[in-house]
């Protein structure tokens with residue numbers, strides 16, 4: 001296939017940064033897409049004038065490439081059947097639970113796999129069509145693991161990077177997949193395969209050696225055709241300065257005050273912010289908190305829990321079950337333990353713009369981020385970035401990637417309810433000096449390793465391996 005496109009940097013991700021949403025009156029509007037992936041990649045795109053290929057969320061077939069706030073977007077169309085089999089099925093009911101420690105049982109269906117192959121091919125063909133000669137293509141996340149190999153076959157001139165935003169499972173779990181070899185070979189189409197943590201990169205290299213039989217040495221895989229593929233960790237981050245600026249703004253300060261007042265100005269506000277996903281440990285977290293209220297360690301005059309749960313993947317059965325479970329738990333806890341005007345838990349099943357999130361972060365004294373497994377968890381970093389007064393306590397799961405960097409958080413095992421209760425109480429009772437000492441250290445880490453540094457290190461590494469340093473891609477501006 002001859003190069004025909006003009007884009008020097010192509011981002012390929014399942015989602016576009018905006019979603020096309022159909023309103024009750026039949027009209028449509030564009031909304032920002034959920035999740036950490038989109039917010040991390042957007043600054044890279046802006047710095048490079050890149051082209052972004054992705055799915056805009058629905059099943060419309062009439063979409064042409066378009067520009068949105070200065071970004072060149074190329075929509076990929078999925079049929080209703082593909083949404084069910086590729087997105088809800090293979091991506092989110094097979095790979096997602098399998099890669100997250102099987103905290104829910106993954107389902108294996110051959111027709112889902114067929115849809116995964118077909119949709120990956122569509123993304124690869126589109127990338128091949130828009131990329132200029134010798135361009136850089138950066139493919140993202142578990143929905144698109146076959147794209148690197150498919151794209152290489154179409155366009156061997158390209159420099160291809162792949163980044164996995166979620167955990168990569170240990171061999172013992174990955175091996176369950178009937179299509180394990182195809183996925184590994186799909187990823188090996190890339191020149192550089194990036195993961196959140198070093199352990200994930202090691203899992204991958206070990207699996208390639210065992211299952212595909214290629215020679216490996218440390219983080220390198222040697223392919224029979226002479227190519228080498230590198231697998232390494234690039235822990236993702238956030239636009240730390242952007243969040244801090246938002247948190248410092250007059251509007252957000254004012255809004256944070258309003259939030260505190262609206263919940264009755266208690267001594268301490270606990271906060272949870274998650275996509276409503278069973279990997280996030282929301283149920284166990286709220287149970288732990290409510291037990292502290294039952295036991296009288298906390299009371300509803302002094303403390304309140306605000307849980308923001310962003311609607312997510314609502315057609316997938318496990319997500320529906322989770323929603324019902326949380327609804328029931330919150331109802332029971334508030335019914336049993338709340339008082340007039342003083343619920344134990346304020347539960348918000350909704351998504352909010354970054355300004356409102358920054359206000360929640362500023363209003364909260366204790367942030368509870370307790371996933372059962374999480375690739376990184378950007379909410380933890382956003383909270384830290386917003387605490388410019390060096391106060392605020394973070395209770396963080398050991399099983400979030402962020403725990404490798406944010407060592408000064410109150411680290412917890414989210415399966416251990418008593419351990420979580422102790423950590424909540426310690427964070428609640430900690431003196432200001434202790435809280436400040438911890439927050440200061442975490443802020444330093446988050447500020448140094450922001451999303452610009454992440455993109456810079458990935459792209460620099462990807463370009464460094466080019467045979468002829470022909471082209472180069474700029475990282476986003478450091479602020």
Ligand code: G6P
Nearest residue numbers: 015034035036037141165166313
């Ligand atoms: C996680 C994944 C992303 C995904 C996001 C939102 O952050 O790593 O790939 O886009 O969740 O999930 P959704 O299914 O709504 O795209």
